[in-house]
Amino acid sequence: METVTIKTTQNPAILKFELSEFIAGSRNFEFKNIDETANSPLAKQLFYLPFVKTVYISGNFIGIEKYSIVEWEDVQDEVAEQIAKFINDGGMIVKQDEETSKKVPSTVYVETTPNPAVMKFVSNRLLSKTTAEFKNIDETAASPLAKELFKFPFVKEVFIDENYISITKYAVAEWSEFTGEVRTFIREYIEAGDPVIDESMIQATPQAEKQKEEYFDNLDSTSQRIINILEEYVKPAVQGDGGNIAFDSYDEKEKRVKVILQGACSGCPSSTFTLKSGIENMLKDMLNDEDIKVEALNA
Structure with a gap:
């Protein structure tokens, strides 16, 4: 059964509905209206929703731009359910036909x-x-x-x-x-x-294994809370700066959180300040524990 994950974008009018599998290969598709959807039964169905302005299909997601007549928070769950049902019922997302598809130039x-x-x-x-x-x-x-x-x-x-x-x-x-x-x-x-x-x-690397649900499920409750805080409050900010932060371990006895900095965060002159004044203080506050310490294995 396919599940759909809702992701926001920098454009408040556009939401991404992510799937577990790639659906468009190396191609990108953009549909401005229902008349352009001959090669995408899913896009055609989505245009029956009166607030849909543009449909994008790329990689593992369907992006939808809405008209301002509705707010996403009022309709996003309904759209996600509709997409999941369409796919699980065997509906075709896109016919990757060279002549009828509309390819979006790479930028x-x-x-x-x-x-x-x-x-x-x-x-x-x-x-x-x-x-x-x-x-x-x-x-x-x-x-x-x-x-x-x-x-x-x-x-x-x-x-x-x-x-x-x-x-x-x-x-x-x-x-x-x-x-x-x-x-x-x-x-x-x-x-x-x-x-x-x-x-x-x-995904077969040791670090990637730590990002999987099975690994998360076997952790203690504090480690799980730390991961959730990093994912929700820290990762979006560091991704915006071209980097990433990955949870490595939590020592309950020493109250020490170890993380791995990647991309622009690795070796960044401000990373130590960010760890101590930003992330460490956030964890202390949200876990209500002033003894929490954060250190990067590769700082």
């Missing part, structure tokens, strides 16, 4: 991060459902794109998460010299439909 834009050594390259496509960090070219078996990026002599580390790639450079080079070149390379690579990442290989 990549650049964002600076709090870490001056790291630049964030954001795609309009879903790149990965699993975070992946590559410290050198020898670690890139799971990501052909990361392997290609390491062929640039200034690339030190590569981090991939959802729709963006954070690249750490060596200090000998300046981002102003090659940002445009890297942006163009990533955009053309994605547009060509070349594989970005083999998620099955990433």
Whole structure:
């Protein structure tokens, strides 16, 4: 049975309805009205909802832009249920026919991060459902794109998460010299439909195992609460800065929380301040325990 997860976006008019499997391959589809939905029975059905303005199908999600006549909080659960029922009843999401499909050109834009050594390259496509960090070219078996990026002599580390790639450079080079070149390379690579990442290989790593539900279910209640706090309050902020924070362990005796910083957060000059003044204080407050300590294994 397919389940649908509702995710907000930076545009309040657009919600993402995520599925557990990829549904569009390397293609993206955009439907502006019901007349364009000949190759997507699901999009056609969604347009029968009077508030649906645009339907996007990409990676593992259906994105819907609404008209302002309703608020998402009033209708989002109903839409999620409708999508799940359609799929579970065997409905076709999209016919990937070359002549009738409408392909959205790939775009990549650049964002600076709090870490001056790291630049964030954001795609309009879903790149990965699993975070992946590559410290050198020898670690890139799971990501052909990361392997290609390491062929640039200034690339030190590569981090991939959802729709963006954070690249750490060596200090000998300046981002102003090659940002445009890297942006163009990533955009053309994605547009060509070349594989970005083999998620099955990433999910087999020890760190990825700790992100799975089975691992979470076997933890003590405090560790579970810590993970939930990090996921809800911390991760969205650090992802916005091109990084990630992953729970490693909690020592109940020492009241010590160990985390792993990735992407732009790894080696960032402000990461220690963020850990102590931000995350540690938040956990102390929300767990009502002033003895809580947070440390990064790779700070």
